[in-house]
Amino acid sequence: MKPIFTAVIRAKDRERTIGRAITSVLDQTVAGEVIVVDSGSSDRTAEIAESMGARVISILPAEFTYGRAINIGVQEAKSAIVLVLSAHCALPRSDWVEQALTYFDDAHVAGLNGVTSVGGGTAEQTFFEPLLSLELATTVGAAYQRQEWYSFAGFSNHASVVRRSIALAEPFDETLTACEDKEWANRVTVRGNSLVYVAGMAVPGLHRRKEGLRALYRRASKEADALEQLAGRPIWRPTDALRHGARMTASRRGVKRLAPFRPANFVETCGRISLRPRTSTLTSRSVPAGHAEVLLQTLRPVLAPSHRVDLANVPLHNNCGDSAIWLGQLKVLRALGVDTSRARRFTNILDQFAVPRPSPIVLVRGGGYFGDLWPDELRAFFDACEQYQGQSLIFMPQSMGTLSHATVLAVTASIERHGDVRLLLRDTRSAEKARELFPTALVSLAPDSAQALTAEDLMGLVPRPNRDLPPIRVIARSDSEGDGSLVGRAQELNLKVLDFVDAESSKTNKILRWTHEFIRARFPHRLASAILIRALPKRSVYDHHARAELRRAVSLIAGAEKVVTDRLHASIIASILEIEVVAVDTGYGKLRSYFEAWPSKFVTFADDADSALRDIDD
Incomplete structure (x- = not known):
């Protein structure tokens, strides 16, 4: 007879507790099978488990991670519902599994945990966000919804129940040394599933104490x-x-x-507690394959984990797209093993007038439109080539626009004087143009750094989608790069037009910009540069600012059924969140060129603003 549930028990050298754990499963009011994943026990753990009728699967100690052991058990399970249980633990009563199974009648439920009690006196609580907080599980309620998902409490595999089909589609991360349950809980809820926390079903988990x-x-x-x-x-x-x-x-x-x-x-x-910065490395899941992998392959030959780098052109301005690029760039560097906690950050090239002992490699943030349309981007390029003589200079992925003959000559001269300039271009047309105009530069085709971000990264910034916004959202440029056609047509149809730059800047953004402007205005340039380089706590403050800026963009996009936009990074963010995008290209062809090089099944193009907005009008 097919078992109603499967218990997967992870164990190593637990001969004193494995019998109690298996007995608590066999005593349940519903029939189930027991799988013990043993990771190299040197005692009688496996022998005891087999004598009690459990199926024992042995793996080498070197192969063990918590996530891998669970995935092996889930793959071998014969039932649709899997109980994950630590060998230290025992189910507190015989109807525990039977009660848990009742919650899986809802097809959206991915997993279940028991908690001591639920705030407000309710018997259970279903969350579309993981239940995670620095507080204990007795404080279920609004407080959890304000917490970030990476925390110590919440979904725990010491005693959890998961739906096998979802665990197969979204397996536990096998690269993590711990907290595979927290990562999985966040990932499955981002995909639209829910987790259930049931009062009175807590399984004591104080074994490690x-x-x-x-x-x-x-x-x-x-x-x-x-x-x-x-x-x-x-x-x-x-x-x-x-x-x-x-x-x-x-x-x-x-x-x-x-x-x-x-x-x-x-x-x-x-x-x-973290008393000093730890080196953060990404799991293979954190940086996706595909487009982002191309960027990793491009940088891997020139960036080794031992390399020191300076990071130039931190986006200290009201621009969500540039902040997405910045955070994606940091993820790529961590995936390459570069210690970003030690990398110095500078708001723009002009701050680096007297950088002491510059690092051998300097990365200049990508994005923007390298051409006469944006003079600040050109100025940053010239300043970097001038100030970083002797360092390897890498300009991260960007697009190339119209360049006058005088600009081409000036850029060529700067590249030749420097001698070690690498240009990463994010579309084929820009890369071919750069190779033709600047033959002495090393030119590579690579996707935008924001492609390294995942849906988990983005939704981790926003507790829940903004349901006050319409299901079909128009996000249109209002700066000099936009041609105004999408904004104008949307206004004619009395449609609400959103844009990244319209949302109010974060407090961090305002304070940082005021501080920089005050120092620049009050002190001579050399002294001002020294203050900005040495005095401000750049790493934590600048990265916090970038997350705040990206949060504004995600809040405009998350939860939409469709996004109509002429912004590149609105298209990229929506496609990462698997939201349908109707893109309207500007007169410069930046969006179409990018997605021709890096296609997405979620992005389609309209010929003009009228055709893009036709569905909304109807």
Whole structure:
């Protein structure tokens, strides 16, 4: 008879607890099979499991990760619902699985966890965002919806139930050393599935605290490293730990106020804290194959993990597309093993008048339109070639527009004087034009850096889509690069027109720009440059600003059924989110040229604004 559920138990050297775990599964009121994935036990773990009727699958210790062990069990399961259980744990009652199965009548439910209680007195809570917070699972409610998804609480595979079909389509990440459950929970909910957290079904998961304080510290530190790997930045700083401890103390009474100072709690908190920047590396899932892989292959021969780099032209302005490029560029560098936490960041080339000991390799942020239309981009190019003599200079992917004869001569002279300039162009027409006009430069075709971002990256910035916006959204340029046709036609039809530059800038953006303008206006250039280079905390502040800018763009796009736009990065972001895009090219042909080189099944082109808006008008 086909089992109603399959229990997958990960184990290594657990002869003292494996019997209790298997017994709790076999005692359930519904029939199930037991699969034990053993990763090289040296004791009687496998023998005990087989004697109790479990099917044992052995893997080498070197092959083990939490995600790989679960995926192997899911692949071997014979039922549609899989219980993932740690060998340390036991189900607390015999009807636990039977109650859990009732929630899987809803086809959108991907997984289930038990929690102690749910805020507001409700019996269960279904979330389209993962249940993750720095607080315990007893505070379910609006607080969770304000938290970022990478956190220590939330979906846990010490005792979870998952739908096999979804786990096969979206397997657990096998490259992570921990927190494969958090990454999976975020990924499946971004895809439109939901997770259910049921009050009163918590399975005690304090087994790691019984293994000693040293083991607890190592486990907490490993989880923090994995979450930092996913987030691209440290998760807990000492200030975060202090705030968390203060909240716990204030919310409890009597002796329970001392909970943050208990040895186990204190050691676990210390293991999670990042006292110094850790090197963040990306998993293979974080940077997708396809278009982004081409950019990795282009840079891999010239960028080794040991290389020091300077990052020029940080986007300190109100431009969501440039911020997407910047964050995508950082992801690519991390995927190549470059330590971005040590890379110096500069807002623009003019700040680098007297950079002390410049790095051997300088990357200038891509994007924009290299041509006479944008004088600032040309000025940045000339300044970089002049100021970074002796360094390898890489201009990240951009488009090439109309260049006057005088500009061509000036660019050629700058390239020849420098002697080591690499130009990455993001469409075939631009690359061919650059090879023809600038034969002494190293020219490569590569996609826009924003292509390195994934749907998980983008939706991690926005708690939930903005349902107040219309399902079909018009995002049109209002700057000098747009021809105004899409804006004009949309206004004639009384349609709401959105644009990246219309949304209010973040507070970080305003403070940074005011600070830069004040310093430039009040101090001589050399002194101002020294202050801007040495004094400002660039890495954390600038990257925070870029995330805030990208968040504005995602909030305009996420949740749409269709996007009509003449913006390249609105098209790229929407296609990453798998939203249909009707693109209207500007008079310069930038969008069509890009998607001819890097096609997307979600992007189609309209001949003009009238045809693009016809469906909305109808």
